[in-house]
Amino acid sequence: NKWVYTFGDGKAEGKAGLRDLLGGKGANLAEMANLGLPVPPGFTIPTSVCTYFYANDKTYPKELQAQVDKALDYIGKLTDKTFGDPENPLLVSVRSGARASMPGMMDTVLNLGLNDQTVEALASLSGDRRFAFDSYRRFITMYSDVVLGFEHHHFEDILDSFKDSQGYQLDTDLSSEDWEMLVGKYKEAVATETGKEFPQDPHDQLWGAIGAVFSSWMNARAVTYRKLHDIPESWGTAVNVQAMVFGNMGDTSATGVAFTRNPSTGESKLYGEFLINAQGEDVVAGIRTPQDITEDARIESGSDRASMEVAMPEAFKELTRIYTLLEKHYRDMQDMEFTVERGKLWMLQTRSGKRTAKAALRIAVELANEGLISENDAVLRVDPASLDQLLHPTIDPAAKRDVVATGLPASPGAASGEIVFSSDEATKLQADGRKVILVRIETSPEDIHGMHAAEGILTTRGGMTSHAAVVARGMGKPCVSGCGTIRVDYGRGTMSIGGRTFKTGDVITIDGSVGQVLAGRMPMIEPELSGEFGTLMGWADAVRETGVRVNADTPEDARTAIKFGAEGIGLCRTEHMFFEETRIRTVREMILSEEEQERRAALAKLLPMQRADFVELFEIMKGLPVTIRLLDPPLHEFLPHTQAEVEEVARAMNTDPRRLADRARELSEFNPMLGFRGCRLAIAYPEIAEMQARAIFEAAVEAEKRTGEAVGLEVMVPLIATKAEFDLVKARIDAMAQAVIRETGAKLEYQVGTMIELPRAALMAGQIAEAAEFFSFGTNDLTQTTYGISRDDAGSFLGAYVAKGILEIDPFISIDRDGVGELVKIGVERGRATRPNLKVGICGEHGGDPASVAFCHKIGMNYVSCSPYRVPIARLAAAQSAL
Numbered sequence: 001n002k003w004v005y006t007f008g009d010g011k012a013e014g015k016a017g018l019r020d021l022l023g024g025k026g027a028n029l030a031e032m033a034n035l036g037l038p039v040p041p042g043f044t045i046p047t048s049v050c051t052y053f054y055a056n057d058k059t060y061p062k063e064l065q066a067q068v069d070k071a072l073d074y075i076g077k078l079t080d081k082t083f084g085d086p087e088n089p090l091l092v093s094v095r096s097g098a099r100a101s102m103p104g105m106m107d108t109v110l111n112l113g114l115n116d117q118t119v120e121a122l123a124s125l126s127g128d129r130r131f132a133f134d135s136y137r138r139f140i141t142m143y144s145d146v147v148l149g150f151e152h153h154h155f156e157d158i159l160d161s162f163k164d165s166q167g168y169q170l171d172t173d174l175s176s177e178d179w180e181m182l183v184g185k186y187k188e189a190v191a192t193e194t195g196k197e198f199p200q201d202p203h204d205q206l207w208g209a210i211g212a213v214f215s216s217w218m219n220a221r222a223v224t225y226r227k228l229h230d231i232p233e234s235w236g237t238a239v240n241v242q243a244m245v246f247g248n249m250g251d252t253s254a255t256g257v258a259f260t261r262n263p264s265t266g267e268s269k270l271y272g273e274f275l276i277n278a279q280g281e282d283v284v285a286g287i288r289t290p291q292d293i294t295e296d297a298r299i300e301s302g303s304d305r306a307s308m309e310v311a312m313p314e315a316f317k318e319l320t321r322i323y324t325l326l327e328k329h330y331r332d333m334q335d336m337e338f339t340v341e342r343g344k345l346w347m348l349q350t351r352s353g354k355r356t357a358k359a360a361l362r363i364a365v366e367l368a369n370e371g372l373i374s375e376n377d378a379v380l381r382v383d384p385a386s387l388d389q390l391l392h393p394t395i396d397p398a399a400k401r402d403v404v405a406t407g408l409p410a411s412p413g414a415a416s417g418e419i420v421f422s423s424d425e426a427t428k429l430q431a432d433g434r435k436v437i438l439v440r441i442e443t444s445p446e447d448i449h450g451m452h453a454a455e456g457i458l459t460t461r462g463g464m465t466s467h468a469a470v471v472a473r474g475m476g477k478p479c480v481s482g483c484g485t486i487r488v489d490y491g492r493g494t495m496s497i498g499g500r501t502f503k504t505g506d507v508i509t510i511d512g513s514v515g516q517v518l519a520g521r522m523p524m525i526e527p528e529l530s531g532e533f534g535t536l537m538g539w540a541d542a543v544r545e546t547g548v549r550v551n552a553d554t555p556e557d558a559r560t561a562i563k564f565g566a567e568g569i570g571l572c573r574t575e576h577m578f579f580e581e582t583r584i585r586t587v588r589e590m591i592l593s594e595e596e597q598e599r600r601a602a603l604a605k606l607l608p609m610q611r612a613d614f615v616e617l618f619e620i621m622k623g624l625p626v627t628i629r630l631l632d633p634p635l636h637e638f639l640p641h642t643q644a645e646v647e648e649v650a651r652a653m654n655t656d657p658r659r660l661a662d663r664a665r666e667l668s669e670f671n672p673m674l675g676f677r678g679c680r681l682a683i684a685y686p687e688i689a690e691m692q693a694r695a696i697f698e699a700a701v702e703a704e705k706r707t708g709e710a711v712g713l714e715v716m717v718p719l720i721a722t723k724a725e726f727d728l729v730k731a732r733i734d735a736m737a738q739a740v741i742r743e744t745g746a747k748l749e750y751q752v753g754t755m756i757e758l759p760r761a762a763l764m765a766g767q768i769a770e771a772a773e774f775f776s777f778g779t780n781d782l783t784q785t786t787y788g789i790s791r792d793d794a795g796s797f798l799g800a801y802v803a804k805g806i807l808e809i810d811p812f813i814s815i816d817r818d819g820v821g822e823l824v825k826i827g828v829e830r831g832r833a834t835r836p837n838l839k840v841g842i843c844g845e846h847g848g849d850p851a852s853v854a855f856c857h858k859i860g861m862n863y864v865s866c867s868p869y870r871v872p873i874a875r876l877a878a879a880q881s882a883l
């Protein structure tokens with residue numbers, strides 16, 4: 001069995017296509033080696049070993065050790081060094097690398113192979129004793145942290161108190177003797193705290209590190225990350241062992257991170273950061289603020305520290321050659337890590353770069369325009385759900401900004417909220433429905449839950465590639481990073497800038513597009529949809545087969561949806577029109593009336609209001625289809641709840657409040673969601689449906705008069721279980737249409753159809769379609785009634801179901817294909833068997849969920865209907881399902 005894959009010197013045993021086996025990092029290192037790029041030689045222990053490791057009580061396949069030894073010899077030959085040799089030691093890095101990138105989730109050990117002897121060899125070979133001991137202490141700290149579980153801060157404490165005692169400010173103030181002495185103290189601390197000497201045998205070190213990487217696959221933060229990103233546990237991680245190259249060998253050495261295009265805006269320009277005389281994680285960790293790579297970027301940022309282009313022109317030229325080649329090769333924006341060792345550039349990693357939604361759009365469109373990918377590829381490149389980030393508000397440019405500090409524009413968009421200084425606090429407040437901004441000196445993977453809970457993230461340390469920046473961009477949350485003028489005091493719960501102090505609970509706004517921190521809550525405005533957005537959506541629409549409509553109850557919703565490309569209204573919930581403050585009283589009068597007479601009087605008051613609502617909607621939709629659903633209230637939402645409300649309605653109805661309260665009590669239900677809802681109301685009180693039908697038809701006549709365009713009118717009956725229910729309500733609607741036609745002399749085109757949202761309706765769809773002219777699947781209720789899970793109460797236990805793996809995902813969010821989906825399929829098939837051209841859509845929340853849209857496409861629905869901000873998401877998801 002092959003358990004080790006080597007790479008280096010222009011060739012490799014792996015390649016990019018072996019990602020599942022070698023992990024992303026390993027596969028791409030192999031690919032770069034095959035391309036002849038300068039990659040330090042190394043080898044990958046594949047994910048199959050991780051699988052073996054967990055299946056066999058954390059042991060390794062028996063051939064592994066021999067194969068690792070052989071691979072170490074191979075690296076040794078290429079580098080002219082020997083692992084463990086006291087005179088000429090090979091030093092290696094050990095890194096994890098899963099199939100999907102999990103930034104900062106797993107662990108890395110650098111400079112492995114150093115011990116009390118080899119450090120002396122490194123000192124004499126490099127001619128730099130300070131460098132050798134600095135490398136050794138880095139190794140001890142990383143190794144102790146990752147492998148021995150001995151936390152970083154112990155070392156920081158030792159270092160800080162030493163610096164204080166000497167009056168040093170910076171790490172660079174320490175001499176080689178200082179580091180040498182500190183290395184001794186570090187080892188002592190490890191020995192006393194863990195009860196074991198720091199391992200001196202390089203082979204022990206290596207196997208310790210390999211075991212730690214495999215074990216880290218199951219650590220808490222990796223588990224959380226996987227859960228958030230739907231990464232299966234079974235994938236496992238690979239381990240990459242690679243010859244060390246040093247970015248900390250003085251001023252001709254450096255380390256950096258570069259993107260072939262700007263990951264925030266998508267602009268086609270090399271973008272990145274580097275640090276001279278630094279090693280590996282320094283850039284990502286955000287401990288020192290990095291320098292710009294290109295001179296253009298330096299000028300733009302106004303930095304007075306040299307760019308790589310100027311400081312290391314040769315290495316910069318090589319980087320430019322390589323990045324152009326890599327982007328063409330992979331046909332995508334690359335995120336690369338590199339090290340310069342004494343002027344020579346080495347590539348340590350390349351991968352498809354994470355990017356904001358805005359950048360993803362621009363990059364996809366530009367790559368297609370450059371001919372690197374097809375338009376259809378571009379459509380497939382953008383994650384539909386990520387469009388959400390583009391559609392959200394930004395700060396009103398007209399508003400006065402009280403800028404209290406400026407940092408880096410790490411992730412675009414703006415957000416306001418209360419300041420919190422810990423991730424636990426963020427999670428707690430968010431659960432109470434509060435909006436918070438998470439303020440941290442820097443974030444680490446332990447902050448993932450807090451970052452999720454927060455509206456935005458502000459850090460005082462770290463660059464554009466710091467943990468906070470990378471993770472926030474991935475989440476689509478606004479982030480300002482590296483805001484160095486802010487002093488955070490966790491103990492007091494304050495942050496101060498200049499003379500101003502903000503404390504926990506104070507409201508601030510962050511603008512991640514420009515890197516500003518502002519006092520107070522700012523007014524926000526709707527986004528302008530950029531040129532690339534339109535282009536990509538155009539390409540998407542060209543291949544899309546499923547229509548996209550909107551669930552809209554207000555003119556504002558309808559206008560937003562038209563802007564986002566909705567092709568009609570798939571659901572207008574008329575009960576939502578009744579919640580308005582001035583109307584609710586009349587609605588209550590109608591519901592609480594004991595006599596038909598009284599009810600008709602209340603309905604007469606509602607008629608003109610309804611009619612005006614519909615005229616406006618029809619005008620906005622300009623002849624596009626509009627599906628209006630008859631009243632479907634869970635009744636309890638309309639009943640008066642307080643004594644004051646009872647009295648108010650009683651006064652309007654001229655009755656005794658006590659009598660009215662009794663009537664309200666009579667109407668209250670044990671199970672409102674399965675109670676007096678939907679068409680049941682129209683059957684008990686046909687005059688309500690008649691009023692609505694009259695309002696609809698009169699409005700259609702009126703709108704047509706105003707716009708000259710016929711309304712694409714569809715009247716929909718909710719929550720039916722039997723054909724007889726539908727027949728009865730439809731007869732009333734048709735009669736009203738005839739009446740309005742008689743009265744106005746107008747021609748009226750319309751269809752009457754039904755919601756399919758009860759299992760019985762889905763099963764009886766064949767019969768129902770004899771009368772119904774269209775179906776719209778109400779998958780909210782259909783999920784509720786199929787599972788027998790209350791959609792309003794599911795929150796308290798569905799979380800546990802998902803956490804325990806009983807359900808993969810909340811079925812109210814993404815359609816349960818096996819169960820609820822089967823009923824939908826049956827409904828479509830039986831309906832169309834009766835009426836072959838039956839128009840079928842969906843209007844439950846699932847209509848805006850990309851996976852559910854794919855399902856609707858697959859079973860041949862004519863359209864999906866979703867909330868306004870989800871319309872572009874549904875358009876793109878529908879296009880992707882058609883490709």
Ligand code: PEP
Nearest residue numbers: 757778779780781843844
């Ligand atoms: C549904 O049940 O899926 C639906 C769209 O109707 P409502 O959410 O209004 O019950």
Ligand code: MG
Nearest residue numbers: 757778780781
């Ligand atoms: Mg419903």
